Amino acid sequence: MLGKAVVQNAFFGQQQRGMATLKAISMRLKSVKNIQKITQSMKMVSAAKYARAERELKQVRPIGNGAKQFYEQAEIAPPEDVPQKLVIAITSDRGLCGAVHTSVARHIRTELAKDDQNIKVVCVGDKSKAILSRIYGKNIILACNEIGRLPPTFGDASKLADAVLKSEYKFGSGEIVYNRFKSVVSYQTSILPVYSLQSVAASPKLSIYDSLDDEVIQSYLEFSLASLLFYSMKEGACSEQSSRMTAMDNASKNAGEMIDKLTLTFNRTRQAVITRELIEIISGASAL
Amino acid sequence: MAAMRSMSRLLTSRALNTTIRRGYAEEMNFTFAAGNQVFYDGKSVKQVDVPSFSGSFGILPKHVPTLAVLKPGVVSVYEEDGGVKKIFVSSGTVTINEDSSVQILAEEAHPIENIDASAARELLTKSQSQLSSAANDQAKAEAEIAIEVSEALVKAAE
Numbered sequence A: 001m002l003g004k005a006v007v008q009n010a011f012f013g014q015q016q017r018g019m020a021t022l023k024a025i026s027m028r029l030k031s032v033k034n035i036q037k038i039t040q041s042m043k044m045v046s047a048a049k050y051a052r053a054e055r056e057l058k059q060v061r062p063i064g065n066g067a068k069q070f071y072e073q074a075e076i077a078p079p080e081d082v083p084q085k086l087v088i089a090i091t092s093d094r095g096l097c098g099a100v101h102t103s104v105a106r107h108i109r110t111e112l113a114k115d116d117q118n119i120k121v122v123c124v125g126d127k128s129k130a131i132l133s134r135i136y137g138k139n140i141i142l143a144c145n146e147i148g149r150l151p152p153t154f155g156d157a158s159k160l161a162d163a164v165l166k167s168e169y170k171f172g173s174g175e176i177v178y179n180r181f182k183s184v185v186s187y188q189t190s191i192l193p194v195y196s197l198q199s200v201a202a203s204p205k206l207s208i209y210d211s212l213d214d215e216v217i218q219s220y221l222e223f224s225l226a227s228l229l230f231y232s233m234k235e236g237a238c239s240e241q242s243s244r245m246t247a248m249d250n251a252s253k254n255a256g257e258m259i260d261k262l263t264l265t266f267n268r269t270r271q272a273v274i275t276r277e278l279i280e281i282i283s284g285a286s287a288l
Numbered sequence B: 001m002a003a004m005r006s007m008s009r010l011l012t013s014r015a016l017n018t019t020i021r022r023g024y025a026e027e028m029n030f031t032f033a034a035g036n037q038v039f040y041d042g043k044s045v046k047q048v049d050v051p052s053f054s055g056s057f058g059i060l061p062k063h064v065p066t067l068a069v070l071k072p073g074v075v076s077v078y079e080e081d082g083g084v085k086k087i088f089v090s091s092g093t094v095t096i097n098e099d100s101s102v103q104i105l106a107e108e109a110h111p112i113e114n115i116d117a118s119a120a121r122e123l124l125t126k127s128q129s130q131l132s133s134a135a136n137d138q139a140k141a142e143a144e145i146a147i148e149v150s151e152a153l154v155k156a157a158e
Helices: A002-015 A022-073 A100-114 A126-139 A154-166 A197-201 A204-208 A214-287 B002-025 B117-132 B137-157
Strands: A085-090 A119-124 A140-144 A173-183 A186-195 B029-034 B038-050 B057-059 B066-070 B073-079 B084-089 B092-096 B101-106 B109-111
Touching: A022 A186, A022 A214, A022 B029, A022 B038, A022 B092, A022 B101, A085 A100, A085 A126, A085 A214, A100 A119, A100 A126, A100 A173, A100 A186, A100 A214, A119 A126, A126 A140, A140 A154, A154 A214, A173 A214, A186 A214, A197 A214, A214 B066, A214 B092, A214 B101, B029 B073, B038 B101, B073 B137, B084 B137, B117 B137
Parallel strands: A085 A119, A085 A173, A119 A140, B029 B101
Antiparallel strands: A173 A186, B029 B038, B038 B057, B038 B073, B066 B092, B073 B084, B084 B109, B092 B101
């Protein structure tokens, strides 16, 4: 009992040490300055990456729109008798970029909260896996990483599409959840629809299309899945870089504010120390 | 008088309608995008010839809606001003929709003038040797596809 009280006292003694010492302040100041340097250079790096991502995104948009067009024109609807759904989360491995990954994960989480029996998730990028596996680990059928270090290519997208098709999960309909890039300061979490062969074949408007057989539709859907994934990965990468740029800009600004405050405290403390030493010397001299 | 005016209005509006419809019918909303480059985005062209697995075919405005899978080969685009552009595609899809819009999405595409014939021939021999050394079915299929693409490349470059 006594020992516990002593320990507690010592703890409190450490906590209430009053004014920070000069040494402690200068150490904090130095570390904040270092952090600011890091965030500033991260901002520069992501600004360069963002410029490239946006240039590439402009090239890819027609592919995404073209692949989407067929689903819209043919008015394909998810089949009612097949409730199984597939959700593909487009994120990346890297953090420190605002809420891009969490907003994708949140979208999926609200859907899983409604119905966690018939929805399976494919996680692209470590971040969505890390967020979703905590509660809905058993819903994840596929996860891939090493996304975000380099700009996504069509090869990556087709490998992913291949893996999704080979997973042998029978789904009626699905969606790709990604962040659509709007401008440097804003992005929107959106979905792209994906359908299986059965739901396309069951569409009433398909009869106006000429000379189709299942094999053609199957290959067509495989390729269109790859193009849609490619498009959404590009959009996601661009939103991520732009969001990281803003996040790092804010972090540098905050670090700057902190540095100002700490410099002020540092100077005040330094003055106080000098004054105290002078008082000590003077009072010592007068006592003699 | 009033009846006549309304009739004349009816006539003009119908005349207007037909011109609009005809203008619409002759237009083809053509999009040609590849993973590496976008060639056309919502442009109007005269005719497009595409190689597909169900046979090569030409697309004119008001083509019947269909879907097709592209075969390695040359897509010829006849532009409005009479020029012909020939573009090599490795694989992809063609979608012709009800509203006369055409989308060609390719994995990779290049104008044929950019193809180096000797490099294409080299690729063909390389993929042929790949086929003979293929161990399992998957490697064999991959080599066969490589041969198909490089054969088409050689043909396009000539």
